């Protein structure tokens with residue numbers, strides 16, 4: 102029978118990556134087979150047509166009152182959606198050939214921004230509305246099995262359709278899937294962990310497989326052969342005579358998936374004829390784990406209570422815009438894990454498959470969100486235009502495409518949905534939640550509520566499996582008492598604002614404060630009128646068993662929403678991030694790390710280079726997981742201090758609350774030289790120290806690279822951190838030197854970002870000024886194995902270089 106197998110190829114899945122043609126010219130002729138697109142730009146997908154800029158404040162200038170921020174009067178918002186040219190239409194065209202031995206042909210778009218219309222050989226083959234939804238198009242009726250096919254995709258982005266930078270174009274991968282008539286449906290495999298026994302390391306799994314309808318028409322029953330080398334108890338041969346198969350299996354000696362131990366298993370499914378010919382062959386990756394929420398135990402993973410230490414993330418990747426890249430996504434996840442973060446909320450939309458794959462393999466739990474609005478629009482041309490007609494398809498695709506990911510522990514049906522306070526809101530919430538439960542009974546459903554009083558009085562909050570609170574820490578207790586659940590989640594917390602390396606004096610707790618330079622203070626003492634400081638969440642997380650965790654707004658800065666500078670030019674990206682837009686940690690990173698991670702953290706702020714501040718009070722904070730620390734300025738002790746178990750819970754009363762998690766010396770007088778902290782454990786033993794020195798003049802460039810070896814696949818990336826330092830290697834904290842980047846060899850320059858929310862320098866030209874002495878460079882591999890040589894230079898500074906191998 103082997104010869105049968107060798108002449109009959111099983112499914113073929115191909116990412117359509119290279120040789121796309123792209124144009125902004127909107128012309129009906131673009132769909133035609135004979136249209137001459139030779140003058141169009143050649144691009145690779147994923148692609149974001151807007152990320153190269155230029156920035157322009159007139160783009161998507163919104164004159165609106167942001168109601169959810171408490172605004173009552175409309176005013177001009179310039180950077181709300183990033184000030185990049187994402188508005189308008191764009192076209193992509195691709196010539197492709199099929200393998201004529203197959204019978205079915207599918208295109209899978211993992212998201213396309215926005216309102217994609219998919220034409221194959223001049224005919225409309227499919228469409229979708231929401232730019233974040235993964236969707237399939239069955240192109241079988243439209244294709245030429247022999248010869249060339251033309252795919253044309255039209256995308257359109259309306260002004261005022263987003264509250265943040267959405268990106269533009271085919272920003273997520275496109276896949277061509279070729280199968281026989283008898284095949285496993287795409288998204289047709291589900292493996293659910295029904296029960297686990299942690300004492301015996303065993304689990305009961307339920308496997309469901311959907312086949313194309315044609316399997317029922319076969320003369321003889323087909324067989325499904327299950328093979329797994331890592332979970333051999335799943336092996337089986339099952340006869341298939343209908344389009345749906347469901348079996349249960351007990352597996353032993355398994356390792357349960359968790360962020361700490363992200364064990365994955367693989368199952369190969371072969372659909373075979375009785376003569377041994379394999380019709381379809383697919384391998385899926387899955388994890389074995391359970392998720393539950395209850396009054397008694399809160400949030401449990403594998404039966405163990407844990408508090409979620411999560412961050413919210415928008416989908417853009419800073420310098421890359423919305424165009425996703427596996428290496429960039431992995432880079433983000435690794436940085437978050439280093440901080441002790443164990444969960445991501447994909448705010449406020451469907452995640453990408455690549456991101457979920459990485460969360461599975463690297464160990465990161467996920468709240469997969471769907472919508473930022475339902476029927477009531479938050480911005481004029483937002484998703485509300487489509488909700489009624491499309492919500493079920495969009496939710497269906499979210500759940501079906503993602504249900505195999507063990508990392509996803511919760512679905513969200515929406516963020517701050519205005520209907521939470523409206524009469525019909527709870528009925529809609531119930532429909533959406535039930536819709537999800539019909540497809541996936543294993544994960545709870547949540548929604549982020551910003552008007553808890555309204556959501557309680559309408560019953561909206563009561564409907565949800567998990568009531569999510571966005572901010573409003575002062576309402577937690579009241580909400581908990583009124584809710585039926587006996588627990589609640591901080592679905593969105595903090596929204597503290599800061600700029601990396603910027604410190605404002607005097608150091609004061611401030612809400613909604615705007616400075617002339619468009620920056621926020623790095624002392625982590627500023628937030629919005631509706632939001633709070635990390636500590637206000639932590640007292641609740643620490644003192645109330647019934648708070649099941651939090652998702653901080655946000656892990657990384659993102660393009661758009663430059664609060665508190667919504668109306669200030671030139672700000673065009675957010676200040677909320679624990680990391681800046683370049684992926685560089687702000688001081689707040691160390692504050693979260695000192696709380697979330699067991700790894701030793703000893704961090705001092707601010708920097709110690711303040712010409713002109715001599716003799717002035719310059720408070721010093723230490724972020725550490727040790728309880729006590731002593732500070733020295735040029736060897737003189739500023740006192741030994743310990744964290745204080747204060748009962749304060751509220752930012753507005755006084756600053757004592759901060760002393761529970763930070764060690765602060767508020768009266769330090771600045772003098773240049775050396776700032777040193779020594780930390781002590783509970784028993785008074787000195788455990789470590791950190792020294793900051795006053796920097797001299799910028800002298801040379803220092804580079805550090807996250808990865809020294811890349812895959813030669815034309816998409817793997819390394820991120821290089823550039824620091825301008827003095828002769829001794831101290832960071833020059835105000836350096837704004839213009840940096841030039843030269844990339845030679847088997848790779849190319851991809852992007853650059855300095856994390857300054859007010860910078861209008863393009864991300865895609867190999868030069869930029871450092872911001873507060875630093876910036877980050879992205880370098881991408883080519884298809885060629887060899888070496889990438891990166892040289893970074895700046896006038897008057899000693900240059901630096903780094904070599905990255907590709908193979």
Ligand code: GAL
Pocket residue numbers: 169516517551571593596629632654662664
């Ligand atoms: C929330 C909202 C987020 C973001 C954030 C900024 O209310 O859900 O999308 O706008 O405020 O603080």
